[in-house]
Amino acid sequence: MKSVKIQLIDGRFNTEETIDLLEKLIKIKINFHSNKIKSSDIEEDIKYRENRIKVLQDEMYNIRKMILNSKQINLKSMIDINSI
Numbered sequence: 001m002k003s004v005k006i007q008l009i010d011g012r013f014n015t016e017e018t019i020d021l022l023e024k025l026i027k028i029k030i031n032f033h034s035n036k037i038k039s040s041d042i043e044e045d046i047k048y049r050e051n052r053i054k055v056l057q058d059e060m061y062n063i064r065k066m067i068l069n070s071k072q073i074n075l076k077s078m079i080d081i082n083s084i
Helices: 015-038 043-067
Strands: 003-014 072-082
Touching: 003 015, 015 043, 015 072
Parallel strands: none
Antiparallel strands: 003 072
16 A cells, blocks of 8 residues: 655744635635535535535534634645555
8 A cells, every 4th residue: 555645834824824725725625515416426425515514504603713813824734645
């Protein structure tokens, strides 16, 4: 099994930069799920993806509230890819 790790984000950002970066990343993931919903006929898959979209939207709302009064934010994001 091959494994690759990508350090996607590792830095200090101000509030505006943090919100901008996270909103763009989450928007990409929401669009991914939306496109999958459009091409799916499986009700279970559609419900799962609709729920994921709602969770991502809720998490972005909570992130905004949490960092609104912060001056600097440390962000780290690692993507761990494993072939199966």
